[in-house]
Structures are given as C-alpha cells and as structure tokens.
Amino acid sequence: MNTLVTGAAGFLGANLLRSLLADPRGGHIVAVDLVPQSFPDASGRLRWITGGLDDPAGLAAVAATRFDTVFHLASIPGGLAEREPALGRRVNLDATLALFDRLAEAGTRPRVVFASSIAVYGEMAGDAVHALTPTRPTLTYGAHKRMAEIALADLTRRGGVSGIALRLPGLVARPGGSTGHGSAFMSDLLRSVAAGQPYVCPVGPEATCWWMSAACAVANLRHAAAIVATGDIQLPALHLSVGEVVAALAETFGPACGRLVTHRPSPEIERLFGRLPPLWAQEAEALGFAHDGSALRLVAAALAAD
Amino acid sequence: MNTLVTGAAGFLGANLLRSLLADPRGGHIVAVDLVPQSFPDASGRLRWITGGLDDPAGLAAVAATRFDTVFHLASIPGGLAEREPALGRRVNLDATLALFDRLAEAGTRPRVVFASSIAVYGEMAGDAVHALTPTRPTLTYGAHKRMAEIALADLTRRGGVSGIALRLPGLVARPGGSTGHGSAFMSDLLRSVAAGQPYVCPVGPEATCWWMSAACAVANLRHAAAIVATGDIQLPALHLSVGEVVAALAETFGPACGRLVTHRPSPEIERLFGRLPPLWAQEAEALGFAHDGSALRLVAAALAAD
Structure with a gap:
C-alpha cells in the first residue's frame, strides 16, 4: 500500500x-x-x-x-x-x-x-x-x-x-502571516482572539463564510x-457569520473576546469572501462527508489541531 | 485590420x-x-x-x-x-x-x-x-x-x-467520408439523399439532433x-428529428427521397448523438445569434454552401 x-x-x-x-x-x-x-x-x-x-x-x-x-x-x-x-x-x-x-x-x-x-x-x-x-x-x-x-x-x-x-x-486556523490566501482573515480572527490579542477584521460581523x-x-x-x-x-461546510464565530470564541475563551474584535470592512474582501450563500451539500453528506458540526466544535477543532 | x-x-x-x-x-x-x-x-x-x-x-x-x-x-x-x-x-x-x-x-x-x-x-x-x-x-x-x-x-x-x-x-453538410466526427451521419444523410443515393441511417427516424x-x-x-x-x-440550433429532416428533403427533392433512407440504429450513436433534448437559447438569440430558421431552409443552406 x-x-x-x-x-x-x-x-x-x-x-x-x-x-x-x-x-x-x-x-x-x-x-x-x-x-x-x-x-x-x-x-x-x-x-x-x-x-x-x-x-x-x-x-x-x-x-x-x-x-x-x-x-x-x-x-x-x-x-x-x-x-x-x-x-x-x-x-x-x-x-x-x-x-x-x-x-x-x-x-x-x-x-x-x-x-x-x-x-x-x-x-x-x-x-x-x-x-x-x-x-x-x-x-x-x-x-x-x-x-x-x-x-x-x-x-x-x-x-x-x-x-x-x-x-x-x-480552512481554519492557518498559521499567521500572509499565505496568499484571500480568506486568511478567517484564520487570523480565530488565532488572534484565542491568543487574547485584538483583531481588526476586514469584513463585518454579518459577513457569511463557509x-x-x-x-x-x-x-x-x-x-x-x-x-x-x-x-x-x-464538501459540506458550516455556513456561519463572522458574528456567530466570534460568539463561539466568546463562549470558549470568555466574554472578553467579543471586545477584541473590531471591524474595518474591505469591499473587495467582503465581495469575494464575505457573502457566501447557504450551501446544500446533501449529496456529499449521503456519501459520508461532513462538516465540523457546530460553531463551538469548529473553534475547538481549529485551535486544537496543531 | x-x-x-x-x-x-x-x-x-x-x-x-x-x-x-x-x-x-x-x-x-x-x-x-x-x-x-x-x-x-x-x-x-x-x-x-x-x-x-x-x-x-x-x-x-x-x-x-x-x-x-x-x-x-x-x-x-x-x-x-x-x-x-x-x-x-x-x-x-x-x-x-x-x-x-x-x-x-x-x-x-x-x-x-x-x-x-x-x-x-x-x-x-x-x-x-x-x-x-x-x-x-x-x-x-x-x-x-x-x-x-x-x-x-x-x-x-x-x-x-x-x-x-x-x-x-x-454542422451540415460536411463532405462525405470519415472525418472523425461521430455526428457525420447527419451530413451523410443530406448528401446521399440530395444525390439520389440510398442511405442506411445509424439512428432511427425519431432520433432528435441539433x-x-x-x-x-x-x-x-x-x-x-x-x-x-x-x-x-x-448557439441556437434547430431541434429536429431525422424524420423531419427527411421530410424536408422530400419536399425539396421530391417524394422519392423518403424511400432512399432506411434505418439501422446503432445504440452507441443513438445514445451520443440521437437523443438531443430541446434547446433554449434565448440569451444567445437576444445577442443576435440565430439558427437556420426551418428544416427547409436548413436543407437548402446545407446543400448550397459549396
């Protein structure tokens, strides 16, 4: 093999x-x-x-x-x-x-x-x-x-x-630093908040991602x-707003987390990565593929993986 | 230019x-x-x-x-x-x-x-x-x-x-002989009948093509x-059965044409080239693209083009 x-x-x-x-x-x-x-x-x-x-x-x-x-x-x-x-x-x-x-x-x-x-x-x-x-x-x-x-x-x-x-x-949570991925902010958000550091998010709290x-x-x-x-x-993926992910971070690391995040939306990043619609992946689920299950589990899995 | x-x-x-x-x-x-x-x-x-x-x-x-x-x-x-x-x-x-x-x-x-x-x-x-x-x-x-x-x-x-x-x-009507196109029968049908020669068609009369x-x-x-x-x-295209095209040939070249065509369907050619569904090409038509107009005009244009 x-x-x-x-x-x-x-x-x-x-x-x-x-x-x-x-x-x-x-x-x-x-x-x-x-x-x-x-x-x-x-x-x-x-x-x-x-x-x-x-x-x-x-x-x-x-x-x-x-x-x-x-x-x-x-x-x-x-x-x-x-x-x-x-x-x-x-x-x-x-x-x-x-x-x-x-x-x-x-x-x-x-x-x-x-x-x-x-x-x-x-x-x-x-x-x-x-x-x-x-x-x-x-x-x-x-x-x-x-x-x-x-x-x-x-x-x-x-x-x-x-x-x-x-x-x-x-995918989250990539190591920090520019990786050439336009969606890197998703990882930066998770890592910054988990480390107790302030984060300026380039999309608004209502931005939705997979x-x-x-x-x-x-x-x-x-x-x-x-x-x-x-x-x-x-593949199935969790369709969550940035606000929902921040809420899961607050539930995981404490309510102070919410105050670490401020938003300074970039129209370009919002347009390309922050307006993802709902995802119907029933065919993939029927084949046994799965998403993380919930925002809380996503946060746990993303930050435990290293 | x-x-x-x-x-x-x-x-x-x-x-x-x-x-x-x-x-x-x-x-x-x-x-x-x-x-x-x-x-x-x-x-x-x-x-x-x-x-x-x-x-x-x-x-x-x-x-x-x-x-x-x-x-x-x-x-x-x-x-x-x-x-x-x-x-x-x-x-x-x-x-x-x-x-x-x-x-x-x-x-x-x-x-x-x-x-x-x-x-x-x-x-x-x-x-x-x-x-x-x-x-x-x-x-x-x-x-x-x-x-x-x-x-x-x-x-x-x-x-x-x-x-x-x-x-x-x-496209019709290609010159005779094998060209490597699986849809060559469409051209062979037109050319044979126009020349007054018998043609054994590898799809049935109800087969539909564009x-x-x-x-x-x-x-x-x-x-x-x-x-x-x-x-x-x-592109828009005429969605016609082989029988409709044969009828247009008979109207163009005389009723004897219908007797020149016999059908010996090949399941493979039927499957790949003889079951074409209706075509909605409104977007292309709105841009000014067009099909031949009718079976009769198709026959005339296809056989006049050389």
Missing part, C-alpha cells in the same frame, strides 16, 4: 500527513513538497521528496513509485496565483495535469483525491450553492482548479485513475480515499 | 474564409492549417501558413502578426481525439491554451472567437439545455473544449483578450466577432 501526498509541507498537507502516520494501517507514504522537511516518523514509513511537480525531475521522482492512493494538495494559493499568473499556471494547471497523466499511464488505476476549491464557483451571492451550481471562476486559481477537475474526471472515465475532487472552503477546520478537511480527504464515488464533490 | 483563422482548411474554416474574402471590409487575413491550400484570392488579402499550432515554429509564425480578430477553429475532432488522446491533448488543449496565451501577451486585446462544441455537456437526455445546464463532458474532446472555454474566460477577465466561445452543434448549416455557423462566428459580449454562448 503506497500513498502519495503532494504539497505535504502545506497547512492541509502537514495535517493529513500526521493523520496518515498515526494510522498503523497506512502503509508507505511518499511526501513531496518544495520545502524540505524532516517530519517526525518513528515508523520508517515516510519518504520525503523535496522538489516541485513543475520540474520534470521532481515529477519523475514521484512517478517512480506505483501508488494506490494519491492526495494531490500542492498548489499556488489564489492571491499569489493572481499576482504571478505564470507560476500559478505552471503549478496549478500544467504540473497538475502532468501528474494526473503520469498516474493514469502507470496502469495501477490509483485512487486520486484532488483538493479542489470553492473558487471554482466564482462570486457567489444570493442563491444557495448545490450540486448543479454552475462554475464561473473569477480568479485564475479557480479557473485552473476547475480545469483540473475536468481533466481528472475525463481520465477517470477513460479508466486510467479513479478520481474524486473535493471542493474545499477556506467554515471548516483542518482536522475536518483531513477526515474528508481520508474518507474520499476510502470510498468508490468519483467526480466533483462540494 | 488583421484577422487570423486557424483550422482554415477544415469544413467550417474554409466556409468562413470564403465569407471573409468576399467581404471587402475584411482587411488582411492570415489562415493557418496543417493542410497546404491555395485559396482563390484575387484581392491579395490572404496569407496562408501551413503548419500546426502544436509546433512552436507554427505558433511563432502565427503570433508574429498582431491580430484584431481571431477565429480559433483548429481542432482534432471528437472520434479521432478519443482514439488518439495524445494528439487530441496536444492540439485541442495544449496548442489552444498556448495560442490564447500568446494572443493575451501581444497587448492588442484581440477579439477571440473560439469554436467550442455541444460536446461540453456530455450526454444530454431529457431536460432541455439552457444557459445554466451543467457541463459534464463524456468525451475527451468535450473535456478539452470546456477547459479551453474556462481558460479563455479567465484571460478575458484578466484583460488580455476579449473572448467569446460559441458552442456549435454538428442541426445547423455551415453557412449559418459562419454567420454566427462573424456576428460573434462584431459584438462585445464575452463568455460561453450556446
């Missing part, structure tokens, strides 16, 4: 890797990332490849192993890809398609779990999102994610891989690897 | 080129195709480049001119791309994206009219197709067309080009170049 994790040093990748290494049934794991990393691994099951999939040598090193399961998480985040479109193109589209092609050519029909994004929808305002919501990406990042979904579905139809794409919302902890995302990724369903899946 | 036509030696390309050359306002035209061609051109306005866009030299030769308008028609047809996926990938995806990128980098923000296809929808059965119908391609050809639509829309959003993708149905003559498609392409709307457009 061989598993590949790309983008293994990233926020989601590192959480997934910890989960896989903690599971004795997990078999051998190849982790690849641009960032060298010595991961705690007493089991000897982990092999780390430092390199980029956009580099033929990096791709060849990865493709030398025959994998049963692949988690393809490596990507240039949306804000960064928008500023550096050639980099975004190389990693988010070209390297992703090249990886999928190599996996399909290997002849082992691996299970491929692709970390897609709600950025495929483009601006969402008003109508609830459901399984038939059209995809109209308004960032190059989302356009490339959608193109990769289509390529993965076609390779699945042709029989080369068994692919499933999970559309992930912004929330998911990294732990919940890892559970969904691993569930996706274990089932046979294929295609594009909109 | 410089216009580029790719795939200029193809069925649609040649019809478009004739139309552009017949229009004295048309300016200079660069035509590119793998097939060398000496097109009748008394005006000296046409330059023919023999080469493939999937060849860096061919692409560079094309990109040496600054274009105001681009008609990107070159593609490997669906049946052929399914049998030779590497060829389909190289032309229908890689070369198409490379062309779009070069056009966007030129700084002239050209109008790009991309010949997309109803293959983006995948199997259509039952529900009418409309502007929000999800795209679920079931051929690699359709997957690549959809990916190219997304890339073009993103380059348009970024300001590099002004792109519009027209989703074309099977029909458009090449002349109508050319008018729609040229209209697309002249307006400012961008995005993915499902």
Whole structure:
C-alpha cells in the first residue's frame, strides 16, 4: 500500500500527513513538497521528496513509485496565483495535469483525491450553492482548479485513475502571516482572539463564510480515499457569520473576546469572501462527508489541531 | 485590420474564409492549417501558413502578426481525439491554451472567437439545455473544449483578450467520408439523399439532433466577432428529428427521397448523438445569434454552401 501526498509541507498537507502516520494501517507514504522537511516518523514509513511537480525531475521522482492512493494538495494559493499568473499556471494547471497523466499511464488505476476549491464557483451571492451550481471562476486559481477537475474526471472515465475532487472552503486556523490566501482573515480572527490579542477584521460581523477546520478537511480527504464515488464533490461546510464565530470564541475563551474584535470592512474582501450563500451539500453528506458540526466544535477543532 | 483563422482548411474554416474574402471590409487575413491550400484570392488579402499550432515554429509564425480578430477553429475532432488522446491533448488543449496565451501577451486585446462544441455537456437526455445546464463532458474532446472555454474566460477577465466561445452543434453538410466526427451521419444523410443515393441511417427516424448549416455557423462566428459580449454562448440550433429532416428533403427533392433512407440504429450513436433534448437559447438569440430558421431552409443552406 503506497500513498502519495503532494504539497505535504502545506497547512492541509502537514495535517493529513500526521493523520496518515498515526494510522498503523497506512502503509508507505511518499511526501513531496518544495520545502524540505524532516517530519517526525518513528515508523520508517515516510519518504520525503523535496522538489516541485513543475520540474520534470521532481515529477519523475514521484512517478517512480506505483501508488494506490494519491492526495494531490500542492498548489499556488489564489492571491499569489493572481499576482504571478505564470507560476500559478505552471503549478496549478500544467504540473497538475502532468501528474494526473503520469498516474493514469502507470496502469495501477490509483485512487486520486484532488483538493479542489470553492473558487471554482466564482462570486457567489444570493442563491444557495448545490450540486448543479454552475462554475464561473473569477480568479485564475479557480479557473485552473476547475480545469483540473475536468481533466481528472475525463481520465477517470477513460479508466486510467479513479478520481474524486473535493471542493474545499477556506480552512481554519492557518498559521499567521500572509499565505496568499484571500480568506486568511478567517484564520487570523480565530488565532488572534484565542491568543487574547485584538483583531481588526476586514469584513463585518454579518459577513457569511463557509467554515471548516483542518482536522475536518483531513477526515474528508481520508474518507474520499476510502470510498468508490468519483467526480466533483462540494464538501459540506458550516455556513456561519463572522458574528456567530466570534460568539463561539466568546463562549470558549470568555466574554472578553467579543471586545477584541473590531471591524474595518474591505469591499473587495467582503465581495469575494464575505457573502457566501447557504450551501446544500446533501449529496456529499449521503456519501459520508461532513462538516465540523457546530460553531463551538469548529473553534475547538481549529485551535486544537496543531 | 488583421484577422487570423486557424483550422482554415477544415469544413467550417474554409466556409468562413470564403465569407471573409468576399467581404471587402475584411482587411488582411492570415489562415493557418496543417493542410497546404491555395485559396482563390484575387484581392491579395490572404496569407496562408501551413503548419500546426502544436509546433512552436507554427505558433511563432502565427503570433508574429498582431491580430484584431481571431477565429480559433483548429481542432482534432471528437472520434479521432478519443482514439488518439495524445494528439487530441496536444492540439485541442495544449496548442489552444498556448495560442490564447500568446494572443493575451501581444497587448492588442484581440477579439477571440473560439469554436467550442455541444460536446461540453456530455450526454444530454431529457431536460432541455439552457444557459445554466451543467457541463459534464463524456468525451475527451468535450473535456478539452470546456477547459479551453474556462481558460479563455479567465484571460478575458484578466484583460488580455476579449473572448467569446460559441458552442456549435454538428454542422451540415460536411463532405462525405470519415472525418472523425461521430455526428457525420447527419451530413451523410443530406448528401446521399440530395444525390439520389440510398442511405442506411445509424439512428432511427425519431432520433432528435441539433442541426445547423455551415453557412449559418459562419454567420454566427462573424456576428460573434462584431459584438462585445464575452463568455460561453450556446448557439441556437434547430431541434429536429431525422424524420423531419427527411421530410424536408422530400419536399425539396421530391417524394422519392423518403424511400432512399432506411434505418439501422446503432445504440452507441443513438445514445451520443440521437437523443438531443430541446434547446433554449434565448440569451444567445437576444445577442443576435440565430439558427437556420426551418428544416427547409436548413436543407437548402446545407446543400448550397459549396
């Protein structure tokens, strides 16, 4: 049993890797990332490849192993890809398609779990999102994610891989500092308040987002690897206002929390990340995917995960 | 005023080129195709480049001119791309994206009219197709067309080009002989009956297709170049059964025509090309796009066009 994790040093990748290494049934794991990393691994099951999939040598090193399961998480985040479109193109589209092609050519029909994004929808305002919501990406990042979904579905139809794409919302709580994710404020809010520090929020308290902890995302990724369903899946996520999340923080860390947060809304961030409509994800729930359960559980999971 | 036509030696390309050359306002035209061609051109306005866009030299030769308008028609047809996926990938995806990128980098923000296809929808059965119908391609050809639509829309959003993708149905009447198009029977039916020859039709008389003559498609392409709307457009098309088209042939060429056609349905061709649902294209009609008008006009336009 061989598993590949790309983008293994990233926020989601590192959480997934910890989960896989903690599971004795997990078999051998190849982790690849641009960032060298010595991961705690007493089991000897982990092999780390430092390199980029956009580099033929990096791709060849990865493709030398025959994998049963692949988690393809490596990507240039949306804000960064928008500023550096050639980099975004190389990693988010070209390297992703090249990886999928190599996996399909290997002849082992691996299970491929692709970390897609709600950025495929483009601006969402008003109508609830459901399984038939059209995809109209308004960032190059989302356009490339959608193109990769289509390529993965076609390779699945042709029989080369068994692919499933999970559309992930912004995950919390990422480490502080700019990560190139436009939705970083969601994590910054949680981390600042949990640390008792004031936070100036770039969206108002009534702004609505889709929330998911990294732990919940890892559970969904691993569930996706274990089932046979294929295609594009909109994961369930908690549809919560910023005010509801602040209330859950206050319930968790004490009423003083509410006073730490002030709002200075940025129209651009509000428009792109603060007007998310309700989400109907019954199909995904029927397949066994889940959200965090409640705002309180989200806060607990998001801040316990490191 | 410089216009580029790719795939200029193809069925649609040649019809478009004739139309552009017949229009004295048309300016200079660069035509590119793998097939060398000496097109009748008394005006000296046409330059023919023999080469493939999937060849860096061919692409560079094309990109040496600054274009105001681009008609990107070159593609490997669906049946052929399914049998030779590497060829389909190289032309229908890689070369198409490379062309779009070069056009966007030129700084002239050209109008790009991309010949997309109803293959983006995948199997259509039952529900009418409309502007929000999800795209679920079931051929690699359709997957690549959809990916190219997304890339073009993103380059348009970024300001590099002004792109519009027209989703074309099977066009009639293509010259006889295998062209790699699964919908070739539509053309073979028209040409055989018009020539007074018997025709064994691979779908039944109740099979429904979307029909458009090449002349109508050319008018729609040229209209697309002249307006400012961008995005993915499902063109209007006549939703007719094979029996209705045979009746129009009988009305045009005489009642004996009906006896020339026998039916030996192929389940595969019926499934992919003979169960097309009604088409609601009001948005496209409001933009000035049109179908042939009636079965009789379709027959006349399809068979007069050479």
